[in-house]
Amino acid sequence: MKSGLPSVFALAAVSCIVAIVLALRAGPMSPAAATFIAAAAPAMLAPLFWLREGYTRDRLLQSALGPVLAMGIVALGLRIAVGASVAPGPLALAGLVMVAMLTAAHQAAALIEDTLRRLGAGDSPARDWSYWAVTAMLWLAAAAPLWLGPLADLFAGARPRLPTFVLGSSPLAHLAAAAGYDILRGQWFYAHSSLGALQVDYPRLPLLLSAYIAAAVALTLLRAGQARLLGVLAVSVLAVSLAGTAQAAEPLDVEVIPAWDGWSRPGRVTEVEVRLRSQRSEAVEVVLAADGASVTTRLALDAGQASINHVPMRAAETITTAVRRNGKERASLESRLSLSESPLLAWVAPLPVAGPFGGFHPVAIEPEQLPRTAAAYSSIDALVIDRRLMASLDQQQLSALLSHVAGCGRTIVVSPASPADEGLFRAAVGCGGRGFATVASAGEVASSLAAIVARSTTTPPAAPSLATVMGSDLRVWYAVTALLAVCAAAIVIGAVFTSSLAAAIAVPALLATASLWFVQARAPESRLTVWAEAGVGERVAQYQGLLLASESRRGSVRIPVPDTLARPQTCHDDDRATWEWDAAARRFSAVQVEGRLFGRASLCFAGEFPVARAAVIRLAGDGRMVLSNAGGSSLPPGVLAWHGGLLPFAALQPAARVTFDPGSAARAAGGAQGLALSRTPLDAQSILWPLDLGRVQHAPAQSQAWLLMRIGPSEQG
Amino acid sequence: MSTRLGLALGLGAATAVAAWWLGASRIAIVGGTDAANFAGDTLFALMLVRALLTAVLAPRAAAVGGYVAGLRLCLPVVSVGWPVAALAWAASNEDLVRALAAELGLLAGAVLAPLVGRALARTMKQGPAMEAMATGAGVLIACGLWLALTGLAQGS
Numbered sequence: 001m002k003s004g005l006p007s008v009f010a011l012a013a014v015s016c017i018v019a020i021v022l023a024l025r026a027g028p029m030s031p032a033a034a035t036f037i038a039a040a041a042p043a044m045l046a047p048l049f050w051l052r053e054g055y056t057r058d059r060l061l062q063s064a065l066g067p068v069l070a071m072g073i074v075a076l077g078l079r080i081a082v083g084a085s086v087a088p089g090p091l092a093l094a095g096l097v098m099v100a101m102l103t104a105a106h107q108a109a110a111l112i113e114d115t116l117r118r119l120g121a122g123d124s125p126a127r128d129w130s131y132w133a134v135t136a137m138l139w140l141a142a143a144a145p146l147w148l149g150p151l152a153d154l155f156a157g158a159r160p161r162l163p164t165f166v167l168g169s170s171p172l173a174h175l176a177a178a179a180g181y182d183i184l185r186g187q188w189f190y191a192h193s194s195l196g197a198l199q200v201d202y203p204r205l206p207l208l209l210s211a212y213i214a215a216a217v218a219l220t221l222l223r224a225g226q227a228r229l230l231g232v233l234a235v236s237v238l239a240v241s242l243a244g245t246a247q248a249a250e251p252l253d254v255e256v257i258p259a260w261d262g263w264s265r266p267g268r269v270t271e272v273e274v275r276l277r278s279q280r281s282e283a284v285e286v287v288l289a290a291d292g293a294s295v296t297t298r299l300a301l302d303a304g305q306a307s308i309n310h311v312p313m314r315a316a317e318t319i320t321t322a323v324r325r326n327g328k329e330r331a332s333l334e335s336r337l338s339l340s341e342s343p344l345l346a347w348v349a350p351l352p353v354a355g356p357f358g359g360f361h362p363v364a365i366e367p368e369q370l371p372r373t374a375a376a377y378s379s380i381d382a383l384v385i386d387r388r389l390m391a392s393l394d395q396q397q398l399s400a401l402l403s404h405v406a407g408c409g410r411t412i413v414v415s416p417a418s419p420a421d422e423g424l425f426r427a428a429v430g431c432g433g434r435g436f437a438t439v440a441s442a443g444e445v446a447s448s449l450a451a452i453v454a455r456s457t458t459t460p461p462a463a464p465s466l467a468t469v470m471g472s473d474l475r476v477w478y479a480v481t482a483l484l485a486v487c488a489a490a491i492v493i494g495a496v497f498t499s500s501l502a503a504a505i506a507v508p509a510l511l512a513t514a515s516l517w518f519v520q521a522r523a524p525e526s527r528l529t530v531w532a533e534a535g536v537g538e539r540v541a542q543y544q545g546l547l548l549a550s551e552s553r554r555g556s557v558r559i560p561v562p563d564t565l566a567r568p569q570t571c572h573d574d575d576r577a578t579w580e581w582d583a584a585a586r587r588f589s590a591v592q593v594e595g596r597l598f599g600r601a602s603l604c605f606a607g608e609f610p611v612a613r614a615a616v617i618r619l620a621g622d623g624r625m626v627l628s629n630a631g632g633s634s635l636p637p638g639v640l641a642w643h644g645g646l647l648p649f650a651a652l653q654p655a656a657r658v659t660f661d662p663g664s665a666a667r668a669a670g671g672a673q674g675l676a677l678s679r680t681p682l683d684a685q686s687i688l689w690p691l692d693l694g695r696v697q698h699a700p701a702q703s704q705a706w707l708l709m710r711i712g713p714s715e716q717g
Numbered sequence: 718m719s720t721r722l723g724l725a726l727g728l729g730a731a732t733a734v735a736a737w738w739l740g741a742s743r744i745a746i747v748g749g750t751d752a753a754n755f756a757g758d759t760l761f762a763l764m765l766v767r768a769l770l771t772a773v774l775a776p777r778a779a780a781v782g783g784y785v786a787g788l789r790l791c792l793p794v795v796s797v798g799w800p801v802a803a804l805a806w807a808a809s810n811e812d813l814v815r816a817l818a819a820e821l822g823l824l825a826g827a828v829l830a831p832l833v834g835r836a837l838a839r840t841m842k843q844g845p846a847m848e849a850m851a852t853g854a855g856v857l858i859a860c861g862l863w864l865a866l867t868g869l870a871q872g873s
Contacts, residue, residue, distance in 0.1 A: 010849035014856045021860055048773065048852045051845055052781070124782075125722075132722055132774075136729050147733040150740025154747075194741075472747045477739070480804060484735050487800040491728060499720045504793040512799035519807050554807040597808035598742050598752040 008062070011049040012070035015042040016077035023082045026187060034084035035075075036181035039094035040172055042070035044142060046102055047109070047135040052127055063106045068095045087180070093205060094178040100212035101171055107219035109134040114223055142172040145184065149194040156198055160300045161283050163198040177202040199300055201281050210240075252284075253277040254331045256321045259371040260346060263363045264315035264379040266339050267644045267665075268682070271376030272319060276307045285324045290316035310372040310396070315339060315379060343381035343683070345449070348389060349414055354442040357382075357449055372396035374403035378644065381682060382452070384445050387415040387438075410435045410452050412445055461679065463544040463604035464571050466529045469671035469704070473550045475525055476598060480552075483518060487511045519597050524549040524557050530565070530693065530705035531672075533679065534611050536712040545605030546571070547700070550598075557595030559603070560698040561588045566607030577601075589698075611709065615652075617685050618713045620659060625685070627711075628657040638689040639673065641680040641708075646673055646688075672706050679708055686710045719778065719786050723793035726774070730766045731798040734759060738805060756808035763798050763805065764819045765866050770794050771827050772859035773852075779834025780851035781843075787831025795823045833858065 019041040023029055029037075046067040051059055071094070075086040113130035121129070140147075144166055152163045167173045167184070176183035183189050184196040214237055221230045258264075259271035274286055278301040286297050288311055301307050313319070315337055323331040345360040347353045348370060353362045360382060367389045371377065377400065385401075393401065405411050405425055413425065415438050425436065437448040487508075494507045532543035549559045561568050561579075568588050570577050582589040593601045614631035617640075625642065629635045629652040640647040645665025649658050668674040676688040691705035738759040745752035771791045779787030799820070806816045834851050841847040 006846040007849040010853045014853045017857060018860050021864065025864075045856060048777075048856065049849055052848060128719075128778075129722055132726060136726055140729055140733055143733065147737040148740075150737055150744055154740055154744060467749065474743065474746060477743055477746055481739055484739075484800065484804065488728060488732065491724060491797060495721050495724045501720050501789050501792060504720045504724055505796045508793075508796040508799045512803040515800050516803045516807060519804065552807075596753060596756075596810070597804060598746060598756070599808075600746075600749075 007049040007051060008066035008069055011042055011045060011067060012073040015045055015070050015074045018045070019074045019078055020081045023078055023084055029082070029084045030181075031085050031087045032090065032179060032181040033186060034078050035086045035090045035094060035179040036176050036183065036186075038075040038078055038086050038091060039071055039098055039175045039179055041074055042067040043098045043101065043171065043175060044139065046070070047105060047131060047138060050106070050109070050131060052124075052131070060103070060106055060110075064099050064103045067098055067102060071095055071098065090179045090181075094175050097174050097178040097205070097208055097212070100209050100216065101174065104212050104216040104219065105134050105138055107216050107223065108137075111219050111223045138171060142170050144170045145173065145189065145193045145195045153194045153198060158298075160199070160298045163195050163200045164300065167195060167200045168203045174203060174208050177208065178205055201300065201302065252279075252323060252330050254321065254323055254333060256319070256333060256335045258319065258335055258337055259369065259376050260344070260379050261363055261365050261369060262336070263338050263340060263344055263361075265344060265381075265682075266315065266341075267662075268315050268379045269312050269375045269644070270315040270337065270379045271310055271312050271371040271373050272321070272335070274309045274311060274321060276301055276309075276323065277305070279303060282325060284330065286311075287322045287324065288313050288319060289322070290314060290319045312371075312373045312375040344379065345382045345384065346380045347384050349384060349386035349442065350389070351386070351414070351442045354445055357446055358453070360449070367392045367397075370397045370401065372400055374400045376400070377404035377409055378682065382410040382412070382449055384412045384414060384442075384449075387413050405436060410449070411437075412448050412452070413438045414440075414442055414445065416440055461531060461544065461675070463546045463606065464602065466531055466544060466546040466675075467548065467602075469529050469531065469675055469706075470527050470546075470548060471671060473525065473527060473548065473600075476522075476550050476552045479522075480519070480597065483515050487515060519552045520554065522552040524551045524553070524559060524595065524601070526550075526559060526700035526702070528562060528693070528700050528703040528705075530605070530691065530703075531675070532609065532691070532705070532707045534707070534709045536710045537614075539611055540608050541611045541707060541709070542608050543606065545603075545607075547603040547605070549601045549603075551595035551601060552597050554596045555594070556592050557601065558590050558592050559601060560590050561603065562605075562693075562696045562699045562703075563587055563589075564696045565605040568603055568605050571602040571604040611707070613689075613709060615687060615709070615711045616713060617711050623662065625660045625662070626657055627652070627660065627687075629654055635687075636689060638687045639676070641673075641676045641686045641688060644677060644682070646677070672704065676706070676708050680710070684710060684712075719782065719789035720793055723774075723790040724797055726770060727767065727794035727797035730770055730794070731763065731801050734763045734766060734798075735801045737762070738801070742808070752808060753810050756805045757811055759805040760802060760809055760811055760816060760819075763802055764823065765863070767795050767798055767823055768826060768862050768866065769859040771823070771830050772862055773855045775827070775830030776834035776837065776851040776855040776858070777848060779831035780838045780847060781834075783838075784831050784835045787834055788828065791827035791830060792824070795820075795827045830855075830858070 019037045022037055050063050053059060075091060078084045078086060109130040112133055113126045116126035116129055148166045152166045155162050173183055184193065184200065190196040214233065218230060218233055221233065255275040257273040264270040272288060276299065281301060281303045283298065283300050286299060290313060297309065297311060299307055299309060317337055317339060319335045319337065321333055321335065322329055340361050342359055342361040345357055345362045347362050347364045348367055353364055370393060435452055437452055439445055439448050490511055491507060494503060526547055526549040528545065528547045530543055530545040532541040534541040545565050551557050576594060578592040579588050580590040591603065595601065612631060612633060613635055615627060615635060616630045617625055617627050620626050627640060627649065632654055634654060635652040637651050638649060640649060640660060643662060643665065646668060647660045647665050652658060668677050673688065676686060680686040687709050689707045691707050693699045693703045693705050738755060741755040742752040745755060771794055774794065775787045775791045778790045802820065833854055837847060837851050837854065841850065
């Protein structure tokens with residue numbers, strides 16, 4: 001035991017210096033932060049100071065208890081050097097966690113050491129490997145919230161418990177939980193880890209201690225070759241877990257509130273507010289079902305705290321909400337919606353509804369009842385809102401409202417004080433403001449609404465927004481991930497065959513060179529989307545094009561410009577580009593941009609082309625629709641967008657017709673169909689056709705083009 | 718054995734940094750934002766992690782096993798990160814000369830850091846006290862490096 005004292009005091013001295021440096025850099029510290037640093041510094045450095053001698057009980061005691069003594073000295077040092085006061089109770093708890101953690105780590109090191117010796121390693125290398133392996137694992141696990149933060153962020157939508165798992169795998173988080181310190185909201189972690197912005201639960205102290213003690217006992221038994229006792233331990237842990245699961249029958253409060261005071265229209269999208277409150281922290285699955293369609297979402301509930309979630313879903317007369325935990329239903333309830341046959345007008349103003357509104361059914365709602373998702377605005381056909389109420393909307397409501405206005409949703413703002421001031425809406429309003437109006441009094445709403453309804457709203461979407469049709473291009477990302485995996489595998493295989501220092505330097509150097517050559521030699525991978533639109537009876541379609549090139553090369557990248565497409569330009573004003581002009585063809589033939597790995601260049605196009613297609617649509621008596629080819633040439637196969645659904649049809653010869661049943665409408669199957677639905681007014685119909693870009697030279701292999709043509713009961717609209 | 722241990726430790730550190738970079742870059746690609754800043758941060762993090770690891774490892778390894786043992790442990794820690802560093806540079810706005818200078822600095826550090834352990838071994842008797850001193854010296858050098866490098870990064 002005596003031989004270990006220098007190590008303990010060295011650990012205490014070094015930890016003290018490190019803690020003081022950290023404290024000085026952090027500035028004024030709360031007692032919780034000081035307690036955490038006093039515990040974390042010796043805990044993370046302790047394995048470095050373990051004795052390099054054979055396993056004995058003394059060594060175990062010293063490895064686990066020595067750092068606690070160091071922790072006390074660090075707490076004292078912090079108090080003297082920077083005046084940071086440490087809370088004794090939480091410090092004791094952190095010390096308890098530290099002892100359990102270091103005992104488990106020490107037993108892991110002893111097991112690795114024994115295993116390596118059995119495999120033929122000498123005493124000294126086996127000890128070095130075991131110590132460094134455990135130290136590396138401890139540090140990697142401690143830093144997990146940093147380096148696994150982005151991956152937890154990426155997959156948190158599909159697996160809401162993942163951020164909690166990542167946090168729970170960090171020994172630093174364990175010490176923080178014991179010290180009562182919110183590590184993720186600490187200055188440094190908050191700036192460097194994306195976990196701080198996600199919903200996470202800290203591990204609970206009894207669970208932590210039990211897990212560490214179980215790990216230490218399991219490792220000791222494994223080392224002693226006590227398989228039977230290990231089995232008994234595993235069964236005990238399982239029984240305790242099952243007992244914990246059985247306690248899950250605690251009450252769960254569920255409340256479901258549909259948007260628009262429960263009003264919507266058949267086939268439209270509405271929003272449902274789901275409020276949950278559980279007496280314990282748990283992960284639940286909420287399933288909302290209506291008319292055969294369902295929406296599933298996974299939620300992590302904090303004990304005693306309400307979880308409020310807004311979920312868009314297709315409107316139906318009855319929406320069933322089921323809350324499940326581990327596949328078992330914990331709660332279920334039904335909500336009823338009122339589906340209106342008439343167009344709906346939402347009235348959000350502290351004034352009485354001033355109708356009539358020419359066929360619109362008014363629904364008066366409070367500002368706090370406005371939906372948080374833009375999709376839910378499809379439930380209504382017009383919105384009247386008092387400008388004075390705008391300040392009471394939260395960020396999500398405001399964002400959804402602005403999306404509705406930007407998407408050409410009919411909106412009338414009642415602004416008695418300054419009728420000409422459109423405020424926030426000025427920048428957001430879409431379709432040239434044809435669906436938007438500002439009035440001074442409620443009495444003017446009816447006439448203003450009639451004027452808006454009479455206007456047509458046809459303009460193609462801006463080219464950069466066509467990126468939503470394409471989706472993300474992750475081909476280069478996958479290639480780099482695979483490349484790095486291959487490099488790691490090559491290094492591991494090389495290390496198996498040789499321990500030569502020259503090889504340990506040459507192999508990574510060669511791999512780095514080869515990786516660089518691989519990305520530098522790859523040509524940019526481009527994708528092109530062209531979107532054209534024509535109004536009812538129009539003979540010229542307006543189009544916007546977007547070419548996205550995913551770069552992998554650092555340096556100058558040359559992108560061929562597809563011909564035929566008009567007015568090519570970089571989509572962002574600040575993009576520096578060098579264009580190549582083909583004097584003979586009188587067009588830009590290519591553009592050179594500065595590229596880099598994971599970089600993206602975008603070119604935008606805009607123009608017009610003539611449309612020879614003509615179609616009319618009229619209602620059949622039984623609620624069905626009849627589409628007729630009113631032109632002189634046949635119509636190619638396409639998809640009719642109507643009432644939020646899509647109805648495919650085969651080629652139509654001149655004067656031929658086809659009848660549609662609204663019941664057989666399908667949902668959008670891709671980005672283009674989704675855009676077609678969002679671009680088709682709810683009381684109108686459009687046809688979406690794919691266009692052939694075969695004649696466009698230099699068009700990338702991944703190209704798509706679409707024509708969305710509005711149609712009406714006559715060619716004149 | 719030291720070379721393989723150095724490779725394993727360096728690979729662990731490089732893998733963690735690469736996981737962060739790939740995750741952050743994917744978020745940037747999906748969100749349509751610039752991934753170059755993450756690549757620059759990756760280059761810096763990779764340099765910092767290898768510098769700290771070298772500083773912590775070298776004195777103790779050299780004090781116990783001699784200068785060559787320290788060298789065999791530290792050089793692979795630096796070299797194993799090169800594939801990640803090369804790709805991160807390709808994705809960043811960092812200057813090539815600066816990136817190469819950082820790698821040369823790391824190599825120089827890996828060559829010089831074991832000298833600290835060797836000097837301790839010459840002045841003290843082998844034993845727990847010397848090992849503790851060597852480890853303490855390594856941690857303090859790492860602490861100083863961290864202060865210097867993060868200070869430089871904030872200043873530039």
